[in-house]
Amino acid sequence: xxxxxxxxxxxxxxxxxxxxxxxxxxxxxxxxxxxxxxxxxxxxxxxxxxxxxxxxxxxxxxxxxxxxxxxxxxxxxxxxxxxxxxxxxxxxxxxxxxxxxxxxxxxxxxxxxxxxxxxxxxxxxxxxxxxxxxxxxxxxxxxxxxxxxxxxxxxxxxxxxxxxxxxxxxxxxxxxxxxxxxxxxxxxxxxxxxxxxxxxxxxxxxxxxxxxxxxxxxxxxxxxxxxxxxxxxxxxxxxxxxxxxxxxxxxxxxxxxxxx
Numbered sequence: 001x002x003x004x005x006x007x008x009x010x011x012x013x014x015x016x017x018x019x020x021x022x023x024x025x026x027x028x029x030x031x032x033x034x035x036x037x038x039x040x041x042x043x044x045x046x047x048x049x050x051x052x053x054x055x056x057x058x059x060x061x062x063x064x065x066x067x068x069x070x071x072x073x074x075x076x077x078x079x080x081x082x083x084x085x086x087x088x089x090x091x092x093x094x095x096x097x098x099x100x101x102x103x104x105x106x107x108x109x110x111x112x113x114x115x116x117x118x119x120x121x122x123x124x125x126x127x128x129x130x131x132x133x134x135x136x137x138x139x140x141x142x143x144x145x146x147x148x149x150x151x152x153x154x155x156x157x158x159x160x161x162x163x164x165x166x167x168x169x170x171x172x173x174x175x176x177x178x179x180x181x182x183x184x185x186x187x188x189x190x191x192x193x194x195x196x197x198x199x200x201x202x203x204x205x206x207x208x209x210x211x212x213x214x215x216x217x218x219x220x221x222x223x224x225x226x227x228x229x230x231x232x233x234x235x236x237x238x239x240x241x242x243x244x245x246x247x248x249x250x251x252x253x254x255x256x257x258x259x260x
Contacts, residue, residue, distance in 0.1 A: 003205065006156055007148040010163035011201040014145060017170045018193035021178065021186075038175065039241040041168030043248025045229045048165035049222070051256045057084060057222050060152055060215035080219040087223025094136045095231055097129050098180065130181065134189050137173065138196050140228075143221050144170075145200025150208050152215060157259050165252070169229065 061080040144166055148159065174193070177185045209217065 004149075006159035007204070008201060010148045010159055010166075011145045011197045013163055013167050014141065014170055014197035015194045017167055018141075018174050018190055018197075021174050021190070034175075036241045036244045038172050039244040040248035041172055042229065043245040043250070044252040045165050045169045045172075045225070047249040047252040047256065048161065049226055049229055051253050052161060052165075052260075053222050053225065056153060057081075057219060060218045063152060063211055063215045080215055083216040083219030084223035084226075087220035088227045089223075091136070091140070091224045091227045092231075094133050095227075098133055100129070130184075134177070134181075134192070137177075138192055140221070140224055141170065141173075141193055141196040142200040143217060145197035146204045147214075147218060147221060149201055149204025150214055152211070152218065161256065161259065166225075169225065173228070 057080060065079075148162060148166075151158070151162075174190075177189065177193075181189065208214070
């Protein structure tokens with residue numbers, strides 16, 4: 001595939017987010033309002049999902065339907081949405097895996113204070129459960145980077161919108177994993193997450209799946225983003241900052257409409 005600077009820039013942003021985290025990338029003056037930043041980012045991601053990603057998913061459905069019709073495959077009209085459902089259900093299962101193998105019931109993982117990041121207690125999580133949870137999200141980040149190169153859409157505007165929305169999404173994931181696993185994540189898992197986007201980009205440059213399979217992957221990723229944006233980013237009770245969430249959603253929706 002011809003080299004393009006846009007996807008590489010997006011992938012480097014994704015890697016930097018996991019490598020340095022919000023403690024480095026967000027200035028200290030803003031870091032004191034971390035919850036406001038995360039709520040604003042949640043609004044941006046949700047807006048991207050509903051205003052841009054779902055229409056792209058419909059375009060992917062049309063691609064799948066045309067290819068499936070030629071190959072006489074069943075469920076051609078539903079195939080991309082089935083892939084999205086699989087992604088949604090899989091990541092829903094991963095989130096529940098943390099609850100099943102994690103801390104005892106009634107123990108709070110999250111701090112209600114925006115600037116506080118509690119240390120996860122080592123030994124309180126099942127090691128296999130932790131590795132499955134992290135491994136699933138490594139595939140998720142890898143796939144997001146691969147599709148930055150091999151998306152069904154092209155153009156600089158598309159990759160910029162993708163990088164901003166997914167970058168804010170990954171910033172929230174980085175914070176969630178640090179809050180979940182503490183020093184273990186910062187000491188080792190963080191580097192695997194920083195490497196995943198780069199490997200996704202390399203594979204995307206030198207190897208491309210068929211349009212049929214790429215559309216299915218886009219559906220799978222879309223389902224995962226929808227679940228994770230809701231479960232991990234949507235402001236929860238007093239943790240969220242609803243005005244910042246609404247502002248992020250409204251501003252990014254306006255931007256998407258203007259640029260479309």
